[in-house]
Amino acid sequence: MTRTTTWIAAVLVGVLALGGGFGLRWLMDARDTVSVTGTELGAPFALIDQNGETITEAAFTGRPSLLFFGFTHCPEVCPTTVYDMDTWLRDLDVAPDAVGAYFVTVDPERDTPEFLREYLEPQSDRILGITGPPEDVWEMARSWRVYWQKQSLGGDEYTLDHYASIFVLNDEGRVVDLIAYQEDPESAKAKIAAVLG
Incomplete structure (x- = not known):
């Protein structure tokens, strides 16, 4: 050269x-x-939570929220993130109803409400799983500009590459910050504390 x-x-x-x-x-x-009901990120949706109840974009308003997209067969990122979210909220001594925490699956073909509940409940009583008909879930994820991609493991087995940051929403459902995967815990907690006012 x-x-x-x-x-x-x-x-x-x-x-x-x-x-x-x-x-x-x-x-x-x-x-x-940016608002969950705006054109930039998020759009109206009607899906199902881990208890089989209907959940819509209204769940992201009225209190701050943490929103994460993952899947239950994830070997590292998702269980680590669930653990971190629960730990940060406990360290901050945040009342369970003061902040919404949501785990939206990008693998709705395997992640039924029952499967999500069995996955999340032993790890956290603060994080609510969201799933539903695959096309509806994927449409919701696309509205958040979330990346995911199936990767074959051979035969019918597969894993997923996916977006790994957490959206921090204020009580109007607006994105005010992002928490990166394995971000310093004090930085993550400061972002949550800031949205709590």
Whole structure:
């Protein structure tokens, strides 16, 4: 590679990185205007919780919420995140009804309400599982711009790659922050405390 080619490549990488930074800043600055019933993130839905009851986007209003998309056959990210969410809320001494915490499956073909309940109840009495007819669940996940992708393990077996951050919502259902997978616990708790006021 010539010196000129190296210089051009470095400039291009810098421009792309700078553009990506501006794009990320724009997204984070815009997050306060995003609503679950708006066109940016989230849309009205009618699904089923782990107890077989109907649940809609109204569950995300009236109190702050934590919203996570995962699946019960997940080997590491999902059980870790469920544990973390429950631990943060207990460490903050948040009353069970003061913050909603939701686990939306992106694997509704396997994650029935009963399966979700059996998965979540031993880990947390604060986190409510959400599932439903596959197309309805996937439409809801798409409205949140959540990524997931099936990965074959051979035969009928599969796993899923998926978005791993937690959405932090205020009491109007607006996204005010994100908690990354394995984020520092004190940082995560500060984001939850901030939305509690």
